[in-house]
Amino acid sequence: MTLTSTPVDNGINLQALLDAREALGASPEAADFEWRASCTWMNGTHSRTTVEGFSGLGQEHTHLTPAVYDVDHPECFFSEDHGPTPTEIVLVGLAGCLTAGVAAVAQRRGIQLRSVTATLAGDLNVLGVLGADPDIRNGFSQIRVHFDIDADATPAEIEALVAGSQKRSAVYDALTNPTPVTVTVN
């Protein structure tokens, strides 16, 4: 028999999120966010992209630290490998989104997480991007995400955590459903 219990703490401020949901439901225009990135071509397939400001809750915001990313193609593709490929960057976004979701859903359900790791793999046949086979798509034919989660919960509860995260993931949605992208120039 336990007389005291440690409150579940996954580092998620659940009450603030629930309050925000309530408040934003009453003024939905404040829930419109614009996320941004600025990219400069360096040379060849190498580009450098900065993420710093965004808007939301009716105002401008700035990240505590601007983030700068070098993206390139690898040497086996005759490039200089100044950084990961664009496709790997997308996997980073998916990993971060689903993992944050696992923590948030665990907090909501009163489940203490001990550790969460995810390994991601995306299959891509480069005959598509090389324009060598019109039947092969340019993007991933499939992405696999595997979570290893240690938590105070049953295997079924842990499975449900991951399902709950998928259900509310911005990046999972952006990938699995069509996202309109408009591209303009000069």
Place this chain on the structure above:
Amino acid sequence: MTLTSTPVDNGINLQALLDAREALGASPEAADFEWRASCTWMNGTHSRTTVEGFSGLGQEHTHLTPAVYDVDHPECFFSEDHGPTPTEIVLVGLAGCLTAGVAAVAQRRGIQLRSVTATLAGDLNVLGVLGADPDIRNGFSQIRVHFDIDADATPAEIEALVAGSQKRSAVYDALTNPTPVTVTVN
């Protein structure tokens, strides 16, 4: 009358890419790449993802430098902003992909680039991810990419460069068309 001309050089090894396309067309299984990422939950919405190895051309490869990314939610979302959001990371991937494509297509068409910048913005209403409005999707409602390109080319040729890049972009495809994502646990 010009007696000599400077060869177009956008830092793209066009001949090697054309040779690779020819060679891979003859052994399509070598064109199967697997891109990877490994993510560790830190605390709250903060995760850290490493990109290092990948497979393709029938063998394992390692990037010259492993890349490590901190991803988080911002302070206005009651998180600690240890890095950009997952959605911003996706914009970085899209920026890198389309920009590399512009350089490759320019090289193919004999167009010398002087500068290329891209600004990206993605609209996302957070009532979706908060579970407050089932009619609002979790992901972007729209992504806008705007290129500014200075090149030895007419406006129409520059527009066609960007269109050519879109046509062969892995990340543009991954976003605009459904990508199968499977998620497993433990």
